[in-house]
Amino acid sequence: MSNERTNLSAVIYGAYDLCMELREIPEPQVGEVQINVRATGICGSDIHYYKEGGIGPRRLSRDKPMILGHESAGVITKVGEGVRGLQIGDRVAIEPGRSCGVCARCREGRYNLCPDMKFSASLLQGPNDGTLREWVTFSATLCHKMPESMTFEEGALMEPLAVAVHSVRRTQVNIGDKVVVMGAGPIGLLVAAVARAQGAISITLLDINVSRLNLARTYLAPFPLQTIALTLKPRDSDEENLDWSQRIVAGLEGVGEADHVFECTGAETCVQMAVLLARRGGSVVLIGMGAGKQTLPVDVIGTREVDVKGNFRYANA
Numbered sequence: 225m226s227n228e229r230t231n232l233s234a235v236i237y238g239a240y241d242l243c244m245e246l247r248e249i250p251e252p253q254v255g256e257v258q259i260n261v262r263a264t265g266i267c268g269s270d271i272h273y274y275k276e277g278g279i280g281p282r283r284l285s286r287d288k289p290m291i292l293g294h295e296s297a298g299v300i301t302k303v304g305e306g307v308r309g310l311q312i313g314d315r316v317a318i319e320p321g322r323s324c325g326v327c328a329r330c331r332e333g334r335y336n337l338c339p340d341m342k343f344s345a346s347l348l349q350g351p352n353d354g355t356l357r358e359w360v361t362f363s364a365t366l367c368h369k370m371p372e373s374m375t376f377e378e379g380a381l382m383e384p385l386a387v388a389v390h391s392v393r394r395t396q397v398n399i400g401d402k403v404v405v406m407g408a409g410p411i412g413l414l415v416a417a418v419a420r421a422q423g424a425i426s427i428t429l430l431d432i433n434v435s436r437l438n439l440a441r442t443y444l445a446p447f448p449l450q451t452i453a454l455t456l457k458p459r460d461s462d463e464e465n466l467d468w469s470q471r472i473v474a475g476l477e478g479v480g481e482a483d484h485v486f487e488c489t490g491a492e493t494c495v496q497m498a499v500l501l502a503r504r505g506g507s508v509v510l511i512g513m514g515a516g517k518q519t520l521p522v523d524v525i526g527t528r529e530v531d532v533k534g535n536f537r538y539a540n541a
Protein backbone atom coordinates (compact mmCIF):
# COMPACT_ATOMS: atom_id res chain seq x y z
CA MET A 225 0.00 0.00 0.00
CA SER A 226 1.49 3.34 -0.99
CA ASN A 227 2.03 6.23 1.36
CA GLU A 228 0.91 8.74 -1.25
CA ARG A 229 -2.22 10.51 -0.24
CA THR A 230 -4.58 8.75 -2.59
CA ASN A 231 -7.55 6.70 -1.56
CA LEU A 232 -7.51 3.73 -3.88
CA SER A 233 -10.90 2.04 -3.41
CA ALA A 234 -12.50 -1.16 -4.72
CA VAL A 235 -15.88 0.01 -6.04
CA ILE A 236 -18.51 -2.48 -7.16
CA TYR A 237 -21.20 -1.42 -9.68
CA GLY A 238 -22.79 -4.79 -10.39
CA ALA A 239 -21.92 -8.42 -11.07
CA TYR A 240 -18.30 -8.69 -12.27
CA ASP A 241 -18.22 -4.89 -12.53
CA LEU A 242 -15.50 -3.87 -10.09
CA CYS A 243 -13.41 -0.71 -10.57
CA MET A 244 -10.38 0.53 -8.69
CA GLU A 245 -11.02 4.25 -8.21
CA LEU A 246 -9.30 7.13 -6.49
CA ARG A 247 -11.71 8.57 -3.96
CA GLU A 248 -11.48 11.47 -1.52
CA ILE A 249 -9.62 10.80 1.72
CA PRO A 250 -12.24 11.29 4.46
CA GLU A 251 -11.48 13.69 7.31
CA PRO A 252 -12.41 12.62 10.84
CA GLN A 253 -15.46 14.39 12.27
CA VAL A 254 -16.09 14.96 15.98
CA GLY A 255 -15.56 11.67 17.84
CA GLU A 256 -14.02 9.96 14.81
CA VAL A 257 -10.57 8.78 13.81
CA GLN A 258 -9.01 8.42 10.38
CA ILE A 259 -7.44 5.04 9.69
CA ASN A 260 -4.92 3.89 7.11
CA VAL A 261 -6.26 0.42 6.33
CA ARG A 262 -3.52 -2.23 6.29
CA ALA A 263 -5.48 -5.45 5.88
CA THR A 264 -9.00 -6.28 4.72
CA GLY A 265 -10.54 -9.74 4.57
CA ILE A 266 -12.91 -10.70 1.78
CA CYS A 267 -16.24 -11.84 3.21
CA GLY A 268 -18.76 -14.16 1.58
CA SER A 269 -21.03 -11.12 1.21
CA ASP A 270 -18.35 -9.31 -0.84
CA ILE A 271 -18.24 -12.34 -3.12
CA HIS A 272 -22.05 -12.24 -3.47
CA TYR A 273 -21.91 -8.58 -4.49
CA TYR A 274 -19.09 -9.34 -6.93
CA LYS A 275 -20.56 -12.45 -8.53
CA GLU A 276 -24.27 -11.75 -8.30
CA GLY A 277 -24.44 -7.97 -8.08
CA GLY A 278 -26.41 -8.07 -4.84
CA ILE A 279 -27.79 -10.09 -1.97
CA GLY A 280 -31.41 -11.18 -2.07
CA PRO A 281 -33.67 -8.37 -3.26
CA ARG A 282 -31.00 -5.69 -2.78
CA ARG A 283 -29.13 -5.05 -6.01
CA LEU A 284 -26.24 -2.82 -7.00
CA SER A 285 -26.58 -0.58 -10.01
CA ARG A 286 -24.42 1.77 -12.06
CA ASP A 287 -25.88 4.78 -10.25
CA LYS A 288 -25.72 3.03 -6.84
CA PRO A 289 -22.15 1.70 -6.56
CA MET A 290 -20.50 0.74 -3.28
CA ILE A 291 -16.99 0.24 -1.92
CA LEU A 292 -16.58 -3.39 -0.81
CA GLY A 293 -14.99 -4.74 2.40
CA HIS A 294 -15.84 -4.73 6.09
CA GLU A 295 -13.18 -6.89 7.76
CA SER A 296 -10.33 -4.47 8.34
CA ALA A 297 -7.51 -3.39 10.57
CA GLY A 298 -5.16 -0.44 10.25
CA VAL A 299 -3.28 2.43 11.85
CA ILE A 300 -4.82 5.64 13.15
CA THR A 301 -3.53 8.61 11.15
CA LYS A 302 -5.75 11.45 12.44
CA VAL A 303 -7.85 11.94 15.54
CA GLY A 304 -11.01 14.05 15.48
CA GLU A 305 -12.17 16.44 18.16
CA GLY A 306 -13.35 14.87 21.40
CA VAL A 307 -11.72 11.46 20.92
CA ARG A 308 -10.35 9.92 24.09
CA GLY A 309 -8.26 6.80 24.53
CA LEU A 310 -6.96 6.59 20.96
CA GLN A 311 -4.06 8.38 19.33
CA ILE A 312 -2.17 8.64 16.06
CA GLY A 313 -0.15 5.47 15.47
CA ASP A 314 -2.50 3.16 17.37
CA ARG A 315 -3.16 -0.13 15.59
CA VAL A 316 -6.86 -0.94 15.59
CA ALA A 317 -9.33 -3.55 14.42
CA ILE A 318 -12.43 -1.89 12.96
CA GLU A 319 -16.00 -2.72 13.93
CA PRO A 320 -17.65 -1.69 10.67
CA GLY A 321 -21.30 -1.08 11.65
CA ARG A 322 -22.62 2.38 12.45
CA SER A 323 -25.77 2.07 14.57
CA CYS A 324 -27.94 5.05 15.57
CA GLY A 325 -27.12 4.77 19.27
CA VAL A 326 -30.49 6.11 20.44
CA CYS A 327 -33.20 3.61 19.43
CA ALA A 328 -34.58 1.05 21.91
CA ARG A 329 -32.46 -1.80 20.50
CA CYS A 330 -29.30 0.30 20.61
CA ARG A 331 -30.05 1.36 24.16
CA GLU A 332 -30.56 -2.19 25.36
CA GLY A 333 -27.16 -3.08 23.89
CA ARG A 334 -28.45 -5.10 20.94
CA TYR A 335 -27.24 -2.53 18.46
CA ASN A 336 -26.79 -5.15 15.74
CA LEU A 337 -30.60 -5.04 15.51
CA CYS A 338 -30.74 -1.24 15.10
CA PRO A 339 -33.17 -0.53 12.23
CA ASP A 340 -30.94 2.33 11.13
CA MET A 341 -27.70 0.33 11.19
CA LYS A 342 -25.37 1.41 8.41
CA PHE A 343 -23.04 -1.51 7.96
CA SER A 344 -19.98 -1.17 5.75
CA ALA A 345 -20.29 -2.76 2.30
CA SER A 346 -23.99 -3.44 2.75
CA LEU A 347 -26.91 -2.21 0.67
CA LEU A 348 -29.20 -2.42 3.73
CA GLN A 349 -29.92 1.23 4.64
CA GLY A 350 -27.29 1.96 2.02
CA PRO A 351 -25.31 1.64 -0.12
CA ASN A 352 -22.78 2.04 2.69
CA ASP A 353 -19.22 2.30 1.46
CA GLY A 354 -16.92 -0.35 2.90
CA THR A 355 -13.31 -0.57 3.97
CA LEU A 356 -11.59 -2.10 0.93
CA ARG A 357 -9.70 1.16 0.41
CA GLU A 358 -6.68 2.94 1.81
CA TRP A 359 -8.32 5.43 4.16
CA VAL A 360 -11.51 5.32 6.20
CA THR A 361 -13.01 7.22 9.12
CA PHE A 362 -14.95 5.60 11.94
CA SER A 363 -16.27 6.62 15.30
CA ALA A 364 -13.53 6.00 17.87
CA THR A 365 -15.96 3.73 19.73
CA LEU A 366 -15.82 1.32 16.76
CA CYS A 367 -12.03 1.08 16.77
CA HIS A 368 -10.56 -1.59 19.01
CA LYS A 369 -6.89 -1.39 19.93
CA MET A 370 -4.94 -4.47 18.92
CA PRO A 371 -2.27 -6.04 21.11
CA GLU A 372 1.30 -5.64 19.82
CA SER A 373 1.53 -9.36 19.10
CA MET A 374 -1.40 -9.26 16.67
CA THR A 375 -0.78 -8.85 12.94
CA PHE A 376 -3.02 -6.67 10.77
CA GLU A 377 -4.30 -9.81 9.05
CA GLU A 378 -5.31 -11.20 12.43
CA GLY A 379 -6.83 -7.83 13.28
CA ALA A 380 -8.96 -8.03 10.12
CA LEU A 381 -10.16 -11.45 11.29
CA MET A 382 -11.63 -9.94 14.48
CA GLU A 383 -14.77 -9.01 12.52
CA PRO A 384 -15.77 -12.54 11.45
CA LEU A 385 -14.58 -13.78 14.85
CA ALA A 386 -17.10 -11.39 16.42
CA VAL A 387 -19.86 -13.17 14.47
CA ALA A 388 -18.73 -16.47 16.00
CA VAL A 389 -18.46 -15.04 19.52
CA HIS A 390 -21.93 -13.52 19.22
CA SER A 391 -23.50 -16.74 17.95
CA VAL A 392 -21.97 -18.81 20.73
CA ARG A 393 -23.22 -16.26 23.27
CA ARG A 394 -26.71 -16.45 21.77
CA THR A 395 -27.06 -19.93 23.23
CA GLN A 396 -24.72 -20.20 26.24
CA VAL A 397 -22.33 -23.01 25.45
CA ASN A 398 -21.18 -24.49 28.74
CA ILE A 399 -18.28 -26.67 29.81
CA GLY A 400 -18.87 -30.26 28.71
CA ASP A 401 -21.43 -29.42 26.04
CA LYS A 402 -21.83 -31.32 22.82
CA VAL A 403 -21.76 -29.07 19.75
CA VAL A 404 -22.45 -29.61 16.06
CA VAL A 405 -21.46 -27.08 13.39
CA MET A 406 -22.96 -27.25 9.91
CA GLY A 407 -20.53 -25.78 7.37
CA ALA A 408 -16.73 -25.63 7.57
CA GLY A 409 -16.23 -22.24 5.93
CA PRO A 410 -14.48 -19.43 7.82
CA ILE A 411 -17.48 -18.75 10.08
CA GLY A 412 -18.03 -22.45 10.85
CA LEU A 413 -14.36 -22.80 11.70
CA LEU A 414 -14.42 -19.77 14.00
CA VAL A 415 -17.66 -20.93 15.66
CA ALA A 416 -16.02 -24.30 16.38
CA ALA A 417 -12.98 -22.53 17.84
CA VAL A 418 -15.11 -20.27 20.06
CA ALA A 419 -17.30 -23.18 21.20
CA ARG A 420 -14.15 -25.05 22.13
CA ALA A 421 -12.85 -22.02 24.05
CA GLN A 422 -16.19 -21.95 25.90
CA GLY A 423 -15.60 -25.50 27.06
CA ALA A 424 -17.47 -27.68 24.56
CA ILE A 425 -16.13 -31.19 25.00
CA SER A 426 -17.35 -32.65 21.73
CA ILE A 427 -17.52 -30.74 18.45
CA THR A 428 -18.58 -32.23 15.14
CA LEU A 429 -18.18 -30.27 11.94
CA LEU A 430 -20.09 -31.24 8.80
CA ASP A 431 -19.45 -30.05 5.24
CA ILE A 432 -19.53 -31.32 1.68
CA ASN A 433 -15.97 -30.08 1.08
CA VAL A 434 -13.35 -32.56 2.34
CA SER A 435 -10.41 -30.14 2.06
CA ARG A 436 -12.23 -27.67 4.31
CA LEU A 437 -12.77 -30.42 6.87
CA ASN A 438 -9.10 -31.39 6.71
CA LEU A 439 -8.08 -27.78 7.28
CA ALA A 440 -10.51 -27.55 10.20
CA ARG A 441 -8.93 -30.54 11.96
CA THR A 442 -5.46 -28.99 11.62
CA TYR A 443 -6.79 -25.62 12.73
CA LEU A 444 -8.31 -26.97 15.93
CA ALA A 445 -5.58 -29.53 16.72
CA PRO A 446 -4.88 -30.95 19.25
CA PHE A 447 -8.61 -30.73 19.99
CA PRO A 448 -10.15 -33.96 18.66
CA LEU A 449 -12.57 -32.31 16.23
CA GLN A 450 -14.86 -34.84 14.62
CA THR A 451 -15.56 -34.14 10.96
CA ILE A 452 -18.15 -35.63 8.65
CA ALA A 453 -18.17 -35.27 4.87
CA LEU A 454 -21.72 -34.94 3.61
CA THR A 455 -22.74 -35.65 0.04
CA LEU A 456 -24.82 -33.25 -1.99
CA LYS A 457 -28.36 -34.33 -2.65
CA PRO A 458 -28.38 -35.45 -6.31
CA ARG A 459 -30.02 -32.87 -8.57
CA ASP A 460 -32.23 -35.46 -10.23
CA SER A 461 -33.49 -36.84 -6.90
CA ASP A 462 -37.22 -36.38 -6.46
CA GLU A 463 -37.01 -37.14 -2.73
CA GLU A 464 -38.31 -34.22 -0.63
CA ASN A 465 -35.47 -32.28 1.02
CA LEU A 466 -36.82 -33.01 4.49
CA ASP A 467 -37.04 -36.76 3.79
CA TRP A 468 -33.48 -36.68 2.47
CA SER A 469 -32.27 -34.80 5.57
CA GLN A 470 -34.02 -37.24 7.90
CA ARG A 471 -32.46 -40.18 6.07
CA ILE A 472 -28.96 -38.66 6.21
CA VAL A 473 -29.25 -37.83 9.92
CA ALA A 474 -30.51 -41.35 10.69
CA GLY A 475 -27.33 -42.69 9.10
CA LEU A 476 -24.98 -40.53 11.18
CA GLU A 477 -23.70 -42.31 14.23
CA GLY A 478 -22.90 -40.57 17.51
CA VAL A 479 -23.54 -37.07 16.15
CA GLY A 480 -27.10 -36.31 17.20
CA GLU A 481 -28.38 -35.30 20.62
CA ALA A 482 -26.30 -32.13 20.43
CA ASP A 483 -26.75 -29.45 23.07
CA HIS A 484 -26.17 -26.77 20.45
CA VAL A 485 -26.16 -26.84 16.66
CA PHE A 486 -24.72 -23.89 14.74
CA GLU A 487 -25.99 -23.69 11.18
CA CYS A 488 -23.45 -21.80 9.05
CA THR A 489 -24.55 -22.68 5.50
CA GLY A 490 -28.10 -21.43 5.01
CA ALA A 491 -28.83 -24.47 2.80
CA GLU A 492 -32.28 -25.91 3.43
CA THR A 493 -31.13 -29.50 3.98
CA CYS A 494 -28.48 -28.29 6.44
CA VAL A 495 -31.00 -26.21 8.38
CA GLN A 496 -33.25 -29.27 8.54
CA MET A 497 -30.38 -31.48 9.70
CA ALA A 498 -29.44 -28.87 12.30
CA VAL A 499 -32.90 -29.16 13.86
CA LEU A 500 -32.85 -32.96 13.67
CA LEU A 501 -29.41 -33.17 15.31
CA ALA A 502 -30.37 -31.09 18.36
CA ARG A 503 -31.24 -32.92 21.56
CA ARG A 504 -34.53 -32.48 23.38
CA GLY A 505 -34.38 -28.98 24.85
CA GLY A 506 -31.30 -28.21 22.76
CA SER A 507 -30.77 -25.17 20.60
CA VAL A 508 -30.12 -24.32 16.97
CA VAL A 509 -28.51 -21.02 15.99
CA LEU A 510 -29.09 -19.90 12.40
CA ILE A 511 -26.00 -18.06 11.19
CA GLY A 512 -25.87 -18.95 7.49
CA MET A 513 -28.14 -17.01 5.18
CA GLY A 514 -29.87 -18.95 2.45
CA ALA A 515 -33.25 -18.98 0.79
CA GLY A 516 -35.92 -17.05 2.66
CA LYS A 517 -38.49 -19.82 2.27
CA GLN A 518 -37.50 -23.19 3.69
CA THR A 519 -39.33 -26.25 4.99
CA LEU A 520 -38.53 -27.08 8.61
CA PRO A 521 -39.65 -30.01 10.81
CA VAL A 522 -41.74 -27.83 13.11
CA ASP A 523 -43.18 -30.91 14.82
CA VAL A 524 -39.67 -31.74 16.02
CA ILE A 525 -39.04 -28.13 17.07
CA GLY A 526 -42.30 -28.11 19.01
CA THR A 527 -42.33 -31.47 20.72
CA ARG A 528 -38.62 -31.52 21.54
CA GLU A 529 -38.62 -27.88 22.63
CA VAL A 530 -35.72 -27.09 20.35
CA ASP A 531 -34.90 -23.38 20.60
CA VAL A 532 -34.26 -22.08 17.10
CA LYS A 533 -32.49 -18.75 17.36
CA GLY A 534 -31.65 -16.11 14.81
CA ASN A 535 -28.24 -14.54 14.62
CA PHE A 536 -27.37 -11.30 12.89
CA ARG A 537 -23.79 -10.08 12.88
CA TYR A 538 -22.81 -9.20 16.48
CA ALA A 539 -22.96 -6.74 19.34
CA ASN A 540 -20.49 -6.18 22.17
CA ALA A 541 -18.49 -9.15 20.95
Ligand SMILES: [Zn+2]
Binds near residue numbers: 295
Ligand atom coordinates in the same frame (compact mmCIF):
# COMPACT_ATOMS: atom_id res chain seq x y z
ZN1 LIG B 1 -18.72 -10.46 6.72
Ligand SMILES: [Zn+2]
Binds near residue numbers: 324327329
Ligand atom coordinates in the same frame (compact mmCIF):
# COMPACT_ATOMS: atom_id res chain seq x y z
ZN1 LIG C 1 -30.33 2.21 16.85
